[in-house]
Amino acid sequence: MGFFGSFSRDMGIDLGTANTLVYVGGRGVVLQEPSVVAMQRDTGEVLAVGDEAKQMIGRTPGNIVAIRPLKDGVIADFDVTQSMLKYFIKKSIGSRTLIRPRVIVGVPSGVTEVEKRAVIDATIQAGAREAYLIEEPMAAAIGAGLPVQDPIGNMVVDIGGGTTEVAVISLGGIVNSKSIRIGGDEMDEAIIHYIKRNYNMMIGERTAEEVKIKMGSATMPASNETQEVRGRDLVSGLPKTLNLSAQEVQQALHEPVLGILDAVKATLEKTPPELAADIMDRGIVMTGGGSLLRGLDLMIAKETGMPVHIAEEPLSCVAIGTGKALDSIELLQRVLISSKKG
C-alpha cells in the first residue's frame, strides 16, 4: 500500500513563485492557483488568496496590497507564505477533517539550509503534521514519468516563474545540476524594460505576461503579427496604446532565453560521458510553464544537438512528482532532502 493508502489526506505541494499546485493522494491535482495574497496594508489582514488576489495585482487602492510572497522560487515573506499555505491546505482537504496532513513540498535545488528551514516551518505552522522537502527537478522528473531510479542518465529542464532548474538524474539522485534565477518572471521584466527603453512607456506585470504568452518566442517568428499593448506614457503620464510586433517580443526575450540555454549547456558540459550518451539517446525533457515559450525546445535542440521533448503536463509535473514520491515509500526515502514533525 502506498504512503497515501492509509492517510489519504496527505498531500504534495509545488510551492511555486508563480503558481501553487496541491496534489492529494488518490485524487490528483486538486488545486492550481497563483501564489498571490491580497492584504490590508495597516492590519496585515488577509483579504484574498490565489486567483481572486491575482486579479488585484496593480489594481489595488492605497490601503490594500497584493503580494507574491515567493521570489526566485524561495520564501521572501515568511508570514504571508504561511497564510497562503494555510489557506491552500485547508481548501484542498476541506475544513471538516481533524487529522492534520503530512505534506511534501518541492523546493529549488539551490536553496540554502536557512531557506529549507523556512519552507518546513511555514508548512508545519500552516497545519501539516509532518513536512518533507523534495528538490524540484527531481519532482519534475518523476512527474514527467522519467525512470529516475534506474542506472540511466535523465535530464530535466524545469522553467518556472522565478527559477530554471537543470538537472541530470540517475539512480534516484541528482548527479549534477544548475539552478539559475531566470524564469518566466525575468521574461516578463525583459518585455517591460524593452517597452520602457524603446517607447518611453510603462506597462504592468500582468500585461507583460499576456504579451509573452500570446506572442513570445525564443526563435525568430515566421509572421510579424502585432498586438495592442496598453500602458502609461512616461513623459506625459497619460495612458497610451502601442502596436508591438512578435519580432520585437522575440528581441526583448533574447537575454533570458540565452541565460537558460547557457545553463543547459553548462550542465551538459559537466555530465559524465556515459550519462551524456544516455541523454543523447533519450533526449532532454522540459517542464514548467516557461517550457511553453514558442520555439524554446527547438532552439535548445539545435544548440545542444540533443533531442528535446516537452512533458505532457508541464505546469503540473512538480506537483504530480511530489505525489508520486509520496505514493512509494521506497522512492520517498531516496529522494527526500529534509523532513520535520510538527
Ligand SMILES: Nc1ncnc2c1ncn2[C@@H]1O[C@H](COP(=O)(O)OP(=O)(O)OP(=O)(O)O)[C@@H](O)[C@H]1O
Ligand atoms: N504558454 C506559455 N508561454 C510562455 N510562458 C508561459 C506559458 N504559460 C505559462 N508560462 C509562464 O510559466 C511561468 C509559471 O510556470 P510554473 O507554474 O511552472 O512556475 P512556478 O512553479 O510557479 O515557479 P518556480 O518553479 O520558479 O517557483 C510563468 O512565468 C508563466 O508566465
